[in-house]
Amino acid sequence: MEVFLTSPWIPAEWVRAHGLQPRGIWSAETFQPGAWPLSAGVCAFAEAAVRFAEVRTDSAVIFSTACDQLRRGFDAAILRGQRRAFLFNLPATWQTAAAGQIFRSELERLGQFLLAIGGRAPSPEMLRQEMLQSGGRRKQLLESAPASSPRGFVEAVARFYWDGAFSPLPPAAPVNQIPLALVGGPFLAPHWKVLDEIEAAGGRVVLNATETGERSLSPAFEIEAGANQPFDVLVQSCCDNIVDVFQRPNTRLYSWLKPRLASRHVRGIVLWLFTGCDLWRAEAQTLRETFGLPVLLLEAGGEPGAAPRELNRLQAFVETLR
Amino acid sequence: MNTSPRKLNLDGWDDRYEQLRREGLREPAYGGPLRRHVVREKDFRLEQLQFDNSAAALRLWNFLLTENERLHQARANGDKIVGTMKDLGTVPVMAYALPGVRAFYPDGAWWTPCLMECSDRLLQQAEAMGIDASFCPVRAMLPAFENGEHFPRPDLLVCSTGAVCDDFSAIAQRLEHLGHSIFWWEIPRRRQPDPQEASCALPGNLFAPQVQVDCVREELQRVAQSLGKLAGQPLDDQTLAGGIRKANEVRRLLQALRTTVYSATAAPLPALEMLVAEMLAIHFCSDREETIAVLEDLLAEVQSRVRQNQFVIGADAVRVFWVNPVADLRAMNLLEELGGRICGSDYMFTHALDLIPENLPPLDALARTALADPMVGPTADRAGRIVRECQAGHAEAVVVSRIPGASHCAREGEIILETVRRKIGIPAIELEIPPVCDAMLPTLGSRLQALIETAKARRTK
Numbered sequence: 001m002e003v004f005l006t007s008p009w010i011p012a013e014w015v016r017a018h019g020l021q022p023r024g025i026w027s028a029e030t031f032q033p034g035a036w037p038l039s040a041g042v043c044a045f046a047e048a049a050v051r052f053a054e055v056r057t058d059s060a061v062i063f064s065t066a067c068d069q070l071r072r073g074f075d076a077a078i079l080r081g082q083r084r085a086f087l088f089n090l091p092a093t094w095q096t097a098a099a100g101q102i103f104r105s106e107l108e109r110l111g112q113f114l115l116a117i118g119g120r121a122p123s124p125e126m127l128r129q130e131m132l133q134s135g136g137r138r139k140q141l142l143e144s145a146p147a148s149s150p151r152g153f154v155e156a157v158a159r160f161y162w163d164g165a166f167s168p169l170p171p172a173a174p175v176n177q178i179p180l181a182l183v184g185g186p187f188l189a190p191h192w193k194v195l196d197e198i199e200a201a202g203g204r205v206v207l208n209a210t211e212t213g214e215r216s217l218s219p220a221f222e223i224e225a226g227a228n229q230p231f232d233v234l235v236q237s238c239c240d241n242i243v244d245v246f247q248r249p250n251t252r253l254y255s256w257l258k259p260r261l262a263s264r265h266v267r268g269i270v271l272w273l274f275t276g277c278d279l280w281r282a283e284a285q286t287l288r289e290t291f292g293l294p295v296l297l298l299e300a301g302g303e304p305g306a307a308p309r310e311l312n313r314l315q316a317f318v319e320t321l322r
Numbered sequence: 323m324n325t326s327p328r329k330l331n332l333d334g335w336d337d338r339y340e341q342l343r344r345e346g347l348r349e350p351a352y353g354g355p356l357r358r359h360v361v362r363e364k365d366f367r368l369e370q371l372q373f374d375n376s377a378a379a380l381r382l383w384n385f386l387l388t389e390n391e392r393l394h395q396a397r398a399n400g401d402k403i404v405g406t407m408k409d410l411g412t413v414p415v416m417a418y419a420l421p422g423v424r425a426f427y428p429d430g431a432w433w434t435p436c437l438m439e440c441s442d443r444l445l446q447q448a449e450a451m452g453i454d455a456s457f458c459p460v461r462a463m464l465p466a467f468e469n470g471e472h473f474p475r476p477d478l479l480v481c482s483t484g485a486v487c488d489d490f491s492a493i494a495q496r497l498e499h500l501g502h503s504i505f506w507w508e509i510p511r512r513r514q515p516d517p518q519e520a521s522c523a524l525p526g527n528l529f530a531p532q533v534q535v536d537c538v539r540e541e542l543q544r545v546a547q548s549l550g551k552l553a554g555q556p557l558d559d560q561t562l563a564g565g566i567r568k569a570n571e572v573r574r575l576l577q578a579l580r581t582t583v584y585s586a587t588a589a590p591l592p593a594l595e596m597l598v599a600e601m602l603a604i605h606f607c608s609d610r611e612e613t614i615a616v617l618e619d620l621l622a623e624v625q626s627r628v629r630q631n632q633f634v635i636g637a638d639a640v641r642v643f644w645v646n647p648v649a650d651l652r653a654m655n656l657l658e659e660l661g662g663r664i665c666g667s668d669y670m671f672t673h674a675l676d677l678i679p680e681n682l683p684p685l686d687a688l689a690r691t692a693l694a695d696p697m698v699g700p701t702a703d704r705a706g707r708i709v710r711e712c713q714a715g716h717a718e719a720v721v722v723s724r725i726p727g728a729s730h731c732a733r734e735g736e737i738i739l740e741t742v743r744r745k746i747g748i749p750a751i752e753l754e755i756p757p758v759c760d761a762m763l764p765t766l767g768s769r770l771q772a773l774i775e776t777a778k779a780r781r782t783k
Contacts, residue, residue, distance in 0.1 A: 040724075040754075041732030065511045068488040072733035075701045079737055092483040092491070093508045098540045102510055105533050109516065248483040248491065248506040249498055278457060278729055282492030285452025286499040 001118055004028065004056070006049050007064035008216035009242045010088050011234055012164065013134050014107060017127040018119030024161030025049060025061065026186045026212050033188065033274065034301055043276040044300065045186055046073040053077040053085050060084040060117050062110070066246045067279055086113045092248045094239065104235045128223055128230040135220030137166040142217050144169040146264065150182075150195045150205040157212060158189060177204040178321045179265050183257070183287065184272030184280050185245075185300075186211045191272075194298070194306050194314075198270070201318040206264040209257060210272055215243055245279045253283075254290055261291055268321050269295045270314070294321065327632045329372040329592055329658075332356060338375055347377055350612065352388040356380065359387045366439040367758070372655045374595045374634060378619035385616050386598055387437075389426065389608050390473050396424050396608070397474045402552050405476030406605065407494055408486050409509065411674025412692040414605035416546055419565025420553040426608045428479075429490070431463035431472060435757040436650050442471075445757070453496060458489045458728040459649050459757045467502055478552050479504045480545060485511035485698035488729035505548055507541040509692060510534055512699035524694040525676035528703060538689035546685065562684035568610055570677050575617040576603055577675065582624050584665045584715050588633035590624040593664040594654040597647065600667065603674040640777040641665035643717040645708060645738060649725055650759040656766060657721070661774045666715035668708055672696050701734045705741035712746055718777040720750035721770070726757075749776040 003015045004025040012022035025031050033048035046069035053061040054077065063074035063085060074087040089106050091099040115121060122130075137160055145153055148169035156167050180203045182195075187210035195205055209215045218241035223233050243256040261269075269287055273280040281297070288295045296317040301307040306314055330338055339347075339355040356373070359365040365387060373379060397403055404425040406413040417425035435445050436459075447465035449455065466472040481494045483506045498504045512530050515521035520532035546557040555561075579599060583591050591599075599620055606613040627633065635658055643666040648654060657664070673694040679687040696704040712720060720742050724731040735752040742750045751773050753766055 039732060039736065041727070041729065043732070046733075065485060068486070068729040069732065071485065071511055072701060072730065072737075075737060076733055078700075079702065079740070087511065087513070089484075089510050089513075091508055091510070093506050096508070096541075096544070098508060098537050101533075102508070102537055112516065112518075246491070248481075248495065249504070250495055276456075276729075276732060278488040278492045278727075281456060282453060282489075282496050286496060289499070 002059040003114070004052065004059055004061045006062060006070055007066050007088070007090065008161065008211060009066070009090055009238065009244065010062055010064060010110070011107070011238055012161070013127065013130040014110065014122075014234065015114060015119075016134075016164065017122035017130045018111065018114040020060075020114055020117075020119045022164075024158070024212070025052060026188050027158045027162040028052070029189075031188070032190075034190075041276050043067075043069040043274045045274045045277075046070050049073055050077045050080070053082040054080045057082065057084070060086065060113075062086045062088055064088045064090050066090050066244065067277070069276065084117055086110060090242070090246070092246055094242065094247055094252065100235065100239050103239050107231075107235060124230050127234065131221045131223060131230055131234060134164055137164065138217045139220045140166050141169075142214060142219075145208070145214050146206070147171055149173070150199075150208060151192060153208060154187065154192050154195065154213065157217070161212065172204070175204075177202055178267055178318055179204060179206040180318075181205070181207040181209055181257070181261055181264075181266045181269045182213065182272055183209040183269050184211070185274055185277055187213060187272055188300075191300055197306055197311055197314060198318065201315040202322065203268070203318040205270075207260050207266055209260070211244070214260075215256065245283055250283075257291070261293070266293065268317065269293050270317070271295050271297045272300065273297065274300045325375070327590065327627050327634045328375055329634055330375045331372055332360070332369050334375070335373060335380075339380070342377055342380070349384070350381070350615075352384050352392060353381065354384060356383055363387065363438075364441055365437040366441060367437045367651065370652055370760075371594065372592070374592050376623045378616075378623040379591075379595050381619055382595060382598055382616050385607055385609075385612060389430075393424065393426060393608050394474050402478070403474055403476045404549065404552070405473075405479040407479070407481040408490055409482040409692060410671040410695065411604045412482075412542070412688055413480050413545060415565050415569040415678065415688060416542070416557060416562060417549055418568065418606065418610045419561050420549060420555060420557055423549065423553050424608050425605050426473060427605050428463040428467065428473060428476070429460050431466040432458070432460040432649065433651070434462050434466065434472060435459060439758055451496070451500070453493055456727050457493060458487070458725050460490055461493050464493055464497060464500075467497060468500065478548060480507065480548070481505070482507055482509045482692075484508045487697070489727055505545065507545050508537070509541070509695070509698050510537060512693050512695075512703075522690060524690045525679065526672060526694045526707060528694050528699065530690070530693045534693060535686065535689050538692050539685050542685050542689055542692070559684050562688075563680070566678045566680060566684055566687060570680065572603060572606060572610065572613055572617065573675060573677050575614065575621060576600060579617060579621050579624065580675070582621065582628060586628050586633070588637040589635035589639065589663040590627040590633050591620070592634050592654070593644070593658055594651055595620070596664060596667070597651070597654055597669065600669055600675070601647075604671050635663045639663035640774045641716055641718045642773075643667065643708065643712045643715065643720045644669075645720065645722040646670055646725060646731070648723050648755045649757045650755050652759055653723065653755045653766065656763065657770060660767060660770050661778075662719070662770065665717050666711045668696060668704065668711070670697055672707065697730060701737040702741065704734070705738045708738060709742060709745045712742065712748065717748060718780070719748055719773050721773065722750070722752045724752055724754040726754055749773055749780070
């Protein structure tokens with residue numbers, strides 16, 4: 001059975017170790033944010049997750065509490081009859097033992113849910129193998145990221161989140177373009193055209209720090225040979241490596257960005273968000289103040305790439321950085 | 323002068339105040355004519371409101387409108403000030419248990435643009451600080467922190483996080499980036515215990531898994547340590563138990579007030595004063611003892627009115643259950659002008675109205691209370707309580723008032739309205755009320771009128 005994850009911070013290894021097929025929901029072809037009329041304030045990504053859950057009754061959908069929109073989206077999905085939905089409580093704090101305990105108990109609870117929908121109990125060895133394999137692929141993706149083409153990278157990451165596979169990345173063409181960082185929430189296939197539009201405008205994304213980019217590719221797990229507690233490693237590693245805007249405080253996000261922005265000589269930040277996403281929108285000014293870089297807010301629309309007005313803003317943004 | 327219960331505008335209150343003074347009105351230190359809040363504090367919105375004409379209501383309003391002044395005074399007297407954000411009712415119980423500590427909600431600044439009719443320009447200043455109109459009016463607290471012209475800068479700032487509104491969380495994070503250090507504590511999203519899990523009863527007929535109660539208790543233990551450090555005295559179980567008893571005194575008074583007003587054949591106190599009175603539950607408007615006195619006065623007034631069959635709203639008014647607080651206080655007047663009355667409410671802090679268990683270890687009791695917050699659990703739980711209270715209060719209609727830009731409003735209205743319609747079949751609508759709703763009055767009025775008429779038409783069927 002396919003188990004669709006709405007957050008990259010819910011470890012796919014845990015699902016796979018239960019004998020089920022984890023999928024990043026954002027990698028699904030039928031996942032279509034922006035395809036429906038929305039009530040005021042509803043995030044298109046969260047709405048798409050609810051609609052997806054509504055029709056994919058043969059699969060399971062794992063929501064997360066990373067934002068209010070997804071958290072309440074789960075409520076809506078349940079109300080609309082989805083019985084194979086699960087809400088994973090991602091702690092917002094990270095400095096305390098309590099946060100780690102929440103994460104651990106949520107993983108255990110998710111395990112029970114996976115068993116209830118037909119999964120099998122994972123042996124430590126099985127989990128260890130899954131962790132080693134996925135960790136190795138994340139490492140390959142991370143090492144390839146700086147030198148790869150932005151489009152090739154998002155395609156490879158999407159593939160990884162779809163079936164866990166690694167596809168070799170095409171190298172970036174060596175051209176003199178303005179280096180930009182793409183920072184923000186989920187960056188989905190219908191929007192990848194934005195990368196081409198940035199290049200056409202004279203820029204290039206040298207750091208993809210969206211939720212479906214480098215930022216969510218945690219370092220490989222450090223499992224000592226012969227260690228028999230891979231579950232502990234999984235919990236600890238996940239807790240230590242979540243880097244996201246919803247964390248409080250969200251200093252990890254800034255600590256993660258700082259060396260990467262510097263080492264890749266980034267000259268501007270494109271802040272990518274879905275309309276209604278308060279968590280990312282509120283960071284625009286802080287990003288400017290912290291890194292001293294110009295920031296352009298770009299909102300995901302229903303159409304492929306950037307909407308005409310947004311495209312115009314994007315072109316002007318790159319032009320001002322020349 | 324007609325002194326029977328009725329509503330007065332500010333001009334009417336000028337005369338009424340003089341009359342009460344002549345009759346020997348005795349007021350607390352923060353007392354005085356309501357008009358002075360317009361003159362001194364630029365609370366221009368008061369000129370557009372209708373108030374209850376009792377001395378008890380005067381005391382309530384003066385108490386509310388002098389909060390910042392009283393906080394500054396408390397600071398000058400050496401009290402420690404705690405800014406507590408988002409949890410709406412939990413941390414203040416802990417803070418007020420300690421001598422010389424006062425807690426307030428900077429979140430309360432969300433009413434400042436309304437009261438000052440935006441003359442304070444807090445919302446515009448928030449926009450300049452990166453938080454624009456797509457966020458809830460609570461963004462007003464951001465410049466209020468920076469300019470120090472409203473509440474004093476707290477000695478300690480505590481904010482709950484996790485299952486909270488995104489807009490609030492984002493604004494609080496922005497505040498921290500601006501240099502205001504925040505003590506974050508986690509409140510997980512409440513869920514139903516699984517069949518194999520140990521389960522805990524919460525106030526409000528709710529349940530949560532033991533593991534969640536344990537987690538929140540640990541988090542509150544951290545908060546307690548921080549408060550104790552600030553106060554120079556540990557917040558031990560005995561001290562906290564004393565704080566819980568006092569908080570319950572406030573909650574019992576509010577329960578009595580709500581029951582008396584909402585169950586009366588007609589309304590003995592207007593909706594606006596009831597909203598303000600209910601808000602006292604969350605942090606005692608920065609003075610717990612005075613909150614008790616204010617509520618005792620109000621309760622005595624409404625009990626006397628009910629005994630004498632004296633009401634401010636007629637018995638024919640449609641009984642409306644109201645969900646969420648209004649960004650513009652004027653909206654509560656509007657409902658009554660159009661023939662409605664409030665018969666029940668969920669202003670987002672029902673957990674601050676329920677009694678805190680006194681037969682449990684104090685931190686455990688508070689953890690359970692915090693988890694009973696209607697905003698941290700499934701919307702279906704909140705909708706369920708609304709339905710139960712609608713039935714108990716014989717509600718004829720429900721209004722879900724949206725708060726502009728609030729992330730919870732994007733989804734919850736649909737779920738609450740659907741539940742109400744499905745389970746009790748009474749008319750229900752959703753309205754969005756901005757901080758100053760004058761420009762929206764025709765639209766709001768039409769929608770409320772349609773609701774009232776529909777509810778009235780159902781009476782004859």
